[in-house]
Amino acid sequence: MPTIETERLILRDFVPSDWDALNAFLSDPSVTRYMHFSSWDEEKRRQWLASRVKLASNPHRDAYDWAITLRSNGLLIGWLIIGRSRHATEEGMRECGCGYALNQHYWGQGYMPEVLQVAFTYAFTVLGTQRIHAECERENIASARVMQKCGMEYEGTMYDDDGLGNWEHRYRYVITVQTEKTLR
Protein backbone atom coordinates (compact mmCIF):
# COMPACT_ATOMS: atom_id res chain seq x y z
CA MET A 1 0.00 0.00 0.00
CA PRO A 2 1.39 3.40 -0.82
CA THR A 3 2.28 5.78 1.98
CA ILE A 4 -0.22 8.63 2.32
CA GLU A 5 0.80 12.05 3.59
CA THR A 6 -1.34 14.76 5.15
CA GLU A 7 -0.28 18.15 6.40
CA ARG A 8 0.85 16.78 9.79
CA LEU A 9 0.83 13.00 9.41
CA ILE A 10 2.13 10.06 7.42
CA LEU A 11 0.04 6.90 7.04
CA ARG A 12 2.01 3.75 6.30
CA ASP A 13 1.92 -0.04 6.72
CA PHE A 14 2.74 -1.53 10.10
CA VAL A 15 6.19 -3.03 10.73
CA PRO A 16 7.30 -5.31 13.62
CA SER A 17 9.25 -2.49 15.30
CA ASP A 18 5.95 -0.62 15.87
CA TRP A 19 5.20 -2.86 18.83
CA ASP A 20 6.12 -0.53 21.73
CA ALA A 21 4.29 2.51 20.36
CA LEU A 22 1.27 0.44 19.30
CA ASN A 23 1.08 -1.40 22.62
CA ALA A 24 1.31 1.91 24.48
CA PHE A 25 -2.17 2.89 23.33
CA LEU A 26 -3.80 -0.51 22.73
CA SER A 27 -3.07 -1.39 26.38
CA ASP A 28 -4.47 1.93 27.64
CA PRO A 29 -8.01 1.42 29.08
CA SER A 30 -8.91 5.06 28.33
CA VAL A 31 -8.29 4.38 24.64
CA THR A 32 -9.88 0.92 24.42
CA ARG A 33 -12.86 1.62 26.69
CA TYR A 34 -15.37 1.38 23.83
CA MET A 35 -13.43 -1.07 21.69
CA HIS A 36 -12.96 -4.81 21.35
CA PHE A 37 -9.25 -4.37 22.25
CA SER A 38 -10.26 -3.78 25.87
CA SER A 39 -10.42 -7.50 26.66
CA TRP A 40 -7.19 -8.43 24.85
CA ASP A 41 -4.02 -9.50 26.66
CA GLU A 42 -0.49 -8.72 25.51
CA GLU A 43 -0.13 -11.97 23.61
CA LYS A 44 -3.25 -11.22 21.58
CA ARG A 45 -2.03 -7.70 20.81
CA ARG A 46 1.31 -9.11 19.65
CA GLN A 47 -0.43 -11.62 17.40
CA TRP A 48 -2.60 -8.83 16.01
CA LEU A 49 0.42 -6.70 15.07
CA ALA A 50 2.03 -9.74 13.40
CA SER A 51 -1.18 -10.32 11.42
CA ARG A 52 -1.27 -6.64 10.30
CA VAL A 53 2.35 -6.86 9.12
CA LYS A 54 1.60 -10.05 7.20
CA LEU A 55 -1.57 -8.63 5.66
CA ALA A 56 0.30 -5.57 4.40
CA SER A 57 2.12 -7.68 1.81
CA ASN A 58 -0.98 -9.59 0.67
CA PRO A 59 -2.04 -8.28 -2.75
CA HIS A 60 -5.54 -9.82 -2.30
CA ARG A 61 -6.33 -8.32 1.07
CA ASP A 62 -9.73 -6.84 1.79
CA ALA A 63 -8.66 -4.74 4.79
CA TYR A 64 -6.23 -1.83 4.87
CA ASP A 65 -4.61 -0.99 8.18
CA TRP A 66 -2.61 2.19 8.48
CA ALA A 67 -0.08 3.12 11.13
CA ILE A 68 -0.64 6.82 11.83
CA THR A 69 2.67 8.59 12.38
CA LEU A 70 3.73 12.18 12.97
CA ARG A 71 5.46 13.84 10.03
CA SER A 72 7.67 15.82 12.39
CA ASN A 73 9.40 12.89 14.12
CA GLY A 74 7.95 9.61 12.78
CA LEU A 75 6.30 8.69 16.07
CA LEU A 76 3.46 6.15 15.78
CA ILE A 77 0.38 7.69 17.41
CA GLY A 78 -2.57 5.72 16.08
CA TRP A 79 -4.25 3.15 13.90
CA LEU A 80 -6.90 3.22 11.21
CA ILE A 81 -8.56 0.42 9.26
CA ILE A 82 -10.76 0.52 6.20
CA GLY A 83 -11.96 -2.94 5.30
CA ARG A 84 -14.61 -4.84 3.45
CA SER A 85 -17.85 -4.79 5.40
CA ARG A 86 -18.75 -8.03 7.10
CA HIS A 87 -22.34 -7.25 6.06
CA ALA A 88 -21.45 -6.73 2.38
CA THR A 89 -23.18 -9.01 -0.08
CA GLU A 90 -20.89 -8.19 -3.03
CA GLU A 91 -17.27 -9.11 -3.59
CA GLY A 92 -14.52 -6.51 -3.34
CA MET A 93 -14.34 -3.27 -1.42
CA ARG A 94 -17.52 -1.54 -2.63
CA GLU A 95 -18.92 -1.31 0.89
CA CYS A 96 -16.43 -0.84 3.72
CA GLY A 97 -16.35 -0.32 7.43
CA CYS A 98 -13.73 1.70 9.28
CA GLY A 99 -12.25 1.78 12.76
CA TYR A 100 -9.62 3.87 14.49
CA ALA A 101 -7.79 4.74 17.70
CA LEU A 102 -5.28 7.35 18.78
CA ASN A 103 -2.84 7.50 21.69
CA GLN A 104 -4.64 9.71 24.20
CA HIS A 105 -1.73 12.17 24.36
CA TYR A 106 -2.74 13.22 20.85
CA TRP A 107 -6.51 13.56 21.31
CA GLY A 108 -8.27 16.84 20.64
CA GLN A 109 -5.93 18.15 17.92
CA GLY A 110 -8.03 17.11 14.93
CA TYR A 111 -5.65 14.34 13.89
CA MET A 112 -8.29 11.66 13.30
CA PRO A 113 -10.54 13.78 11.05
CA GLU A 114 -7.39 14.69 9.08
CA VAL A 115 -6.59 10.98 8.68
CA LEU A 116 -10.09 9.88 7.79
CA GLN A 117 -10.50 12.45 5.07
CA VAL A 118 -7.45 11.21 3.14
CA ALA A 119 -8.25 7.56 3.81
CA PHE A 120 -11.80 8.03 2.50
CA THR A 121 -10.46 9.68 -0.64
CA TYR A 122 -8.04 6.75 -1.08
CA ALA A 123 -10.88 4.23 -0.68
CA PHE A 124 -13.19 6.05 -3.09
CA THR A 125 -10.60 6.78 -5.76
CA VAL A 126 -8.19 3.81 -5.57
CA LEU A 127 -10.08 0.90 -3.98
CA GLY A 128 -13.35 1.55 -5.82
CA THR A 129 -15.34 1.89 -2.61
CA GLN A 130 -18.84 3.38 -2.93
CA ARG A 131 -19.89 3.59 0.71
CA ILE A 132 -18.08 3.57 4.06
CA HIS A 133 -19.74 3.14 7.42
CA ALA A 134 -18.53 3.37 10.99
CA GLU A 135 -20.16 2.63 14.30
CA CYS A 136 -19.50 3.77 17.84
CA GLU A 137 -21.08 3.05 21.17
CA ARG A 138 -23.59 5.72 22.17
CA GLU A 139 -21.38 6.91 25.03
CA ASN A 140 -18.38 7.43 22.76
CA ILE A 141 -19.03 11.10 22.05
CA ALA A 142 -15.53 11.80 20.72
CA SER A 143 -15.86 9.11 18.06
CA ALA A 144 -19.29 10.33 16.95
CA ARG A 145 -17.87 13.85 16.66
CA VAL A 146 -15.04 12.60 14.45
CA MET A 147 -17.52 10.99 12.09
CA GLN A 148 -19.56 14.19 11.91
CA LYS A 149 -16.46 16.33 11.35
CA CYS A 150 -15.35 14.35 8.32
CA GLY A 151 -18.68 14.48 6.53
CA MET A 152 -20.29 11.22 7.60
CA GLU A 153 -24.06 11.26 8.03
CA TYR A 154 -25.99 9.74 10.91
CA GLU A 155 -27.87 6.65 9.70
CA GLY A 156 -29.39 5.27 12.88
CA THR A 157 -28.88 3.67 16.26
CA MET A 158 -28.68 -0.08 16.45
CA TYR A 159 -28.42 -2.64 19.21
CA ASP A 160 -25.96 -5.02 17.63
CA ASP A 161 -22.79 -6.95 18.23
CA ASP A 162 -19.36 -6.01 16.94
CA GLY A 163 -18.78 -9.40 15.37
CA LEU A 164 -17.07 -10.59 18.55
CA GLY A 165 -20.15 -10.98 20.71
CA ASN A 166 -20.13 -7.54 22.36
CA TRP A 167 -23.72 -6.30 22.23
CA GLU A 168 -24.22 -2.54 22.65
CA HIS A 169 -26.33 0.34 21.38
CA ARG A 170 -24.28 1.88 18.58
CA TYR A 171 -24.58 4.95 16.42
CA ARG A 172 -23.99 4.25 12.75
CA TYR A 173 -22.63 6.89 10.37
CA VAL A 174 -22.02 6.62 6.61
CA ILE A 175 -20.31 8.46 3.81
CA THR A 176 -20.77 7.70 0.13
CA VAL A 177 -18.57 8.52 -2.81
CA GLN A 178 -21.17 11.08 -3.93
CA THR A 179 -21.18 12.82 -0.54
CA GLU A 180 -17.41 13.07 -0.59
CA LYS A 181 -17.43 14.67 -4.03
CA THR A 182 -19.76 17.41 -2.80
CA LEU A 183 -17.51 18.07 0.21
CA ARG A 184 -14.43 18.75 -1.92
Ligand SMILES: CC(C)(COP(=O)(O)OP(=O)(O)OC[C@H]1O[C@@H](n2cnc3c(N)ncnc32)[C@H](O)[C@@H]1OP(=O)(O)O)[C@@H](O)C(=O)NCCC(=O)NCCS
Ligand atom coordinates in the same frame (compact mmCIF):
# COMPACT_ATOMS: atom_id res chain seq x y z
C1 LIG B 1 -12.18 9.07 18.81
C2 LIG B 1 -10.75 9.64 18.62
C3 LIG B 1 -10.07 8.84 17.55
C4 LIG B 1 -10.86 11.09 18.23
O1 LIG B 1 -9.66 11.54 17.60
P1 LIG B 1 -9.15 13.06 17.73
O2 LIG B 1 -8.03 13.22 16.78
O3 LIG B 1 -8.91 13.37 19.15
O4 LIG B 1 -10.42 13.87 17.21
P2 LIG B 1 -10.69 15.45 17.35
O5 LIG B 1 -9.47 16.17 17.76
O6 LIG B 1 -11.39 15.86 16.13
O7 LIG B 1 -11.72 15.52 18.57
C5 LIG B 1 -12.98 14.89 18.44
C6 LIG B 1 -13.75 15.02 19.74
O8 LIG B 1 -13.03 14.39 20.79
C7 LIG B 1 -13.36 15.01 22.04
N1 LIG B 1 -12.11 15.38 22.69
C8 LIG B 1 -11.21 16.32 22.32
N2 LIG B 1 -10.18 16.33 23.16
C9 LIG B 1 -10.43 15.37 24.07
C10 LIG B 1 -9.72 14.91 25.19
N3 LIG B 1 -8.54 15.43 25.55
N4 LIG B 1 -10.26 13.91 25.93
C11 LIG B 1 -11.44 13.34 25.57
N5 LIG B 1 -12.14 13.75 24.50
C12 LIG B 1 -11.65 14.75 23.77
C13 LIG B 1 -14.25 16.21 21.71
O9 LIG B 1 -15.60 15.79 21.88
C14 LIG B 1 -13.93 16.44 20.24
O10 LIG B 1 -15.01 17.06 19.57
P3 LIG B 1 -14.95 18.64 19.27
O11 LIG B 1 -13.80 18.86 18.33
O12 LIG B 1 -16.27 18.93 18.67
O13 LIG B 1 -14.71 19.31 20.59
C15 LIG B 1 -9.95 9.52 19.93
O14 LIG B 1 -10.69 10.16 20.95
C16 LIG B 1 -9.66 8.10 20.33
O15 LIG B 1 -8.69 7.50 19.91
N6 LIG B 1 -10.52 7.52 21.20
C17 LIG B 1 -10.31 6.17 21.70
C18 LIG B 1 -10.50 5.10 20.63
C19 LIG B 1 -11.91 5.08 20.08
O16 LIG B 1 -12.88 5.28 20.82
N7 LIG B 1 -12.02 4.80 18.78
C20 LIG B 1 -13.30 4.75 18.08
C21 LIG B 1 -14.01 3.49 18.34
S1 LIG B 1 -15.60 3.54 17.55
